[in-house]
Amino acid sequence: MQHPENNDLYKGLKVNKGIADVPMINPYLKRVRRKELTVDDYVKGIxxxxxxxxxxxxxxxxxxxxSHQEMAQQIIEKCLPYSGNSMRIGITGVPxxxxxxxxxxxGMHIIxxxxxxxxxxxxxSSEVSGGSILGDKTRMEQLSREKNAFIRPSPSAGSLGGVARKTRETIVLCEAAGFDTIFVETVGVGQSETAVHSMVDFFLLIQLAGTGDELQGIKRGIMEMADGIIINKADGDNVQKAQLAASHYRxxxxxxxxAESGWDPKVLCYSGYYGIGIKEIWDMLDAYRHHAIDSGYFTEKRLKQTKWWMKETIEDALRDSFYHNTDVxxxxxxxxxxxxxxxxxxFTAAAALIDKYFSWIRQNTNQG
Amino acid sequence: MQHPENNDLYKGLKVNKGIADVPMINPYLKRVRRKELTVDDYVKGIxxxxxxxxxxxxxxxxxxxxSHQEMAQQIIEKCLPYSGNSMRIGITGVPxxxxxxxxxxxGMHIIxxxxxxxxxxxxxSSEVSGGSILGDKTRMEQLSREKNAFIRPSPSAGSLGGVARKTRETIVLCEAAGFDTIFVETVGVGQSETAVHSMVDFFLLIQLAGTGDELQGIKRGIMEMADGIIINKADGDNVQKAQLAASHYRxxxxxxxxAESGWDPKVLCYSGYYGIGIKEIWDMLDAYRHHAIDSGYFTEKRLKQTKWWMKETIEDALRDSFYHNTDVxxxxxxxxxxxxxxxxxxFTAAAALIDKYFSWIRQNTNQG
Structure with missing residues (x-):
């Protein structure tokens, strides 16, 4: 990617400060001594x-x-032809x-x-989620000991657009490395659901039984995105409450x-803690995959998503250039x-600002 | 609004071909002989x-x-301080x-x-709606004879953005002319609901009783926008079916x-044809107005909407300039x-296009 000389005109795609070195929580991942690897080393390894x-x-x-970014883009590009062969699942639910x-x-069932x-x-931001995915090592106790699981936290800082982009690029590498099931987790109270929805094949909403009739703090519009709603803590005294909630949702x-997919969203009860109803969740995900592949919707949706990200990235850059323009x-x-x-x-206000923006560009590039 | 010289660089806000002369359907509106009126003539008249x-x-x-556009913008600007004193209601429902x-x-009840x-x-486009608001004079038989009703069809052609803008500007003039209740009608199957939602205080969804469980052809996401759902044809044999549907919706x-407004959406049954339950609909609209004014949400929402339109118009112009650029x-x-x-x-694709766009601008304005 070329960077134009005039920085005020074009700020480029937002790339945020990353984490130089993240702690490992999986004992199977051994640190190797850092040496300068080439793009091909990375690609071969992946x-x-x-x-x-x-x-x-x-x-x-x-x-x-x-320099890292440039290398990353080359790695991603070389991995692209090997990506795509997976089931991508978005998982949301309030803290x-x-x-x-x-x-x-x-995850253990899937493995x-x-x-x-x-x-x-x-x-x-961990302020919103109340604890990042990595913050608590015990959060995914079983998975973190599995060699067929790769747990990667969200970058700790950055704009939503930046983080979403990084997550989507990470999916490419994971798939090239042979991961055939991808979970993308989000908290369900912020702005991230559209972004997640635009990078997964199936959108799963976790709800709790027995906390009243309403969706617990979930944002409006999320329920209509869901391909499946799973009601947690359907155990012990809670089973009936969970089933009642499920029938309300149905x-x-x-x-x-x-839905465009032709899929009727399913509602299931389960207990994450006691491991009840887990098989049924996976069966639902698998049934969706077959349904969507057979109908051609699986590929259609992925192409749409790719176009969406291209459009979003372009508009992000245009907005960025506009709103960071000194005159504007x-x-x-x-x-x-x-x-x-x-x-x-x-409307007239917008026109006045747009005029200002383009006349700035004309004037300042004339001098260049 | 100034028009930059370079048309390829900036296409301006979309203004579509309008209708020179629309037929009148209200006998109270007498044609006056066309003479050149000044902006002040218009404003005073309004x-x-x-x-x-x-x-x-x-x-x-x-x-x-x-020249018309320039005059229109001046009229709107002078009317702006007299606008806003109304209840704006969006009404949607499938054909x-x-x-x-x-x-x-x-409308008759309101008058x-x-x-x-x-x-x-x-x-x-009347292809979507299956008949424009003006297509059938008998569509609003009673209202079209009322001097306190002003019925204005949608412009017959143009992009959604263009039509939405015109509708929103028309609201300003209507309010300045003393109209204290504004209906904005849309068909509920297209893209227009977000636009309507962004120009009204209350969003009303009309549904039919007795055609099965599902929302009849309404787009996903619309139900969550609704401040009220009213179920039509609750008359005769249909009453029970309508009440059952209402309880499902509730x-x-x-x-x-x-909802952000703190208002719980209401579900009512009525019969448009027999005039049953009409008072209750108006009472609901009135109750919302009081609720929203008391909580401060009424003004807050309108300010948000204004900002939204400004943002949308700017982004529309930026997109337009980008996608109409020859090199892009x-x-x-x-x-x-x-x-x-x-x-x-x-992401790299977007970056390549963005680079192309800004380098085109630099090169071509250097020659200018």
Whole structure:
């Protein structure tokens, strides 16, 4: 990627400060002595399923150094033809719904099917999620000891767009390394659900039984995204409550218009802690995969998602260039004041700012 | 609004071909002989509640002539301080749900409260809606004879963004002319709901009883936008079915997260044709208005909407400039091919196009 000389004109795609070295929680991942590896070393290692090299390549993706970024992009590009052969599952639920335990238990079930599982996350700030995926080593106690599981926390800082991009690029590398099942975790209270929804094949919503009728703090619109709702803590005294909640959800989902996939979202009860109903969740995911592959929707959706990311990235760059333009920044407060006090419509205000922006570009590039 | 000289660089805000002269369906609106009116003539007329001048000003808004557009913008700007004093209601429902009859009956009830009602529409193409708001004069038989009703069809052609903008500008003029209740109608199957949702205070969804469990052809996501769902044709043998449907909707809405407004969406049964339950609908709208004004949400939402339109208009112009750029258009097919065949990530593809765009701008403005 070329960087234009004029930085005020074009800020480039946002790449945020990454983590130089993340702690390992899986004892199977041994530190190797750092030496300068070539792009081909990385690619070969990843295609061989070398987890250490996969992990180091992800660190390059997360780095903000231009040289790292360049290398990362080359690695990703060479891995692209080997990617795609997986089931990508987005998992959301508010803090307290039992996401970690559920991922741990469901993940173990998946690994026992002979599959390889990568668990990624998309929430950049631990303030929102109340603890990053890595913060607590015991969060995924069983998975973190499995050699067929690759758990990677979300980069600890950065814009949502930046983190989402890194997560999506990490998926490519994981798939090239042979991981055939990808979990992307998010907390379900922020802005990240659209981003997750746009990188997974199946969107799973975890809810709790027995905390009243309402979706517990989940954002509006998320329920309509869900391909499956699973109700946790359906154990002991809670079983009946969970089943009642499930029947409420089923009735509600029937009122929704048919999804584009032609798939009717399922509602299941389970217990992440006691491992009840886990097989049924995986069976549902598997049934969806067959359904979507048979109908051609699986590929169709992935192509749509790819186009979406391209469009989003372009618009992000255009917005960035506009809102960071000095003239626009100087004029904006005054214009906003006019608009909010009914002296200008939002349309004329927008036109005035757009004029300013393009005339700045004309003037400043004439001097260059 | 200034137009930059370089048209390839900046296409300006989309203004579509308007209708020079729309037929009148209200006998109270007498044609006056066309003479050249000044901006102040228009503004004075509108503030006096002169419907003929209001109507002609809306025609200026819809015109694609630059001179008309300039005049329209001046009129709107002068009317802005007198606008805002109304209840804006978005009404959606699939064709066949009985929107016209419902608007006619509810509108008459509203006028009998001493209010003045403007009925606007936002669906540009009659192919989608299956008949424009004006196509059938008998669609709003009672309202079209009322002098306190102003019915204005959607411009017959144009992009959604363009039509939405015109509708929103028309609201300003209607309010300045003393209309204190605004209906914005849409068909509920297209892309227009977000636009409508972003210009109204209350979003009303019309559904039919007795056609099965599912939302009849309504787009996903619309139900979560609704502040109220009203179930039509609750008359005769249909009453029980309607009540059953209402109770299903109520249960489903309880599962949704609380709306930002703090308002719990209501579900009502009525009959547009027999005029049953109409008072209750208006009472609901009125209750919402009081609720939102008391909580401060009414003003807060309108400010948010204004900002949203400004942002949308800016991004529309940026996108337009980008995607109409010759170099971008030439490169796009090749890049898309790379992306869809896994030779490039959507991110590097976007970066390549963005680089091309800004380097085109630098080169071409250097020659200017």
């Amino acid at each position: 295609l061989d399923g070398n987890i250490t090299l996969l992990s180091r390549a992800v660190t390059l993706i997360e780095s903000q150094l231009a 307290g719904a039992g996401k970690s335990t559920s991922i741990d238990t469901l 026992k099917q002979g599959r390889k599982l990568a668990v990624l996350a998309i929430d950049p 009735n509600a989902l029937r009122l929704f218009p048919k 920044m100087n004029l904006l407060p005054e214009i906003e004041d006019h608009v909010l006090n009914d002296r200008m419509t939002p | 503030l006096d509640g002169n419907i003929t001048l209001l109507s002609r000003a809306v025609t200026l808004i819809e015109s694609q002539l630059a 066949g749900a009985g929107k016209s009859t419902s608007i006619d009956t509810l 009998k409260q001493g209010r003045k009602l403007a009925v606007l529409a936002i669906d540009p 249960n489903a809405l309880r599962l949704f997260p609380k 258009m030439n490169l796009l097919p090749e890049i898309e091919d790379h992306v869809l065949n896994d030779r490039m990530t959507p």
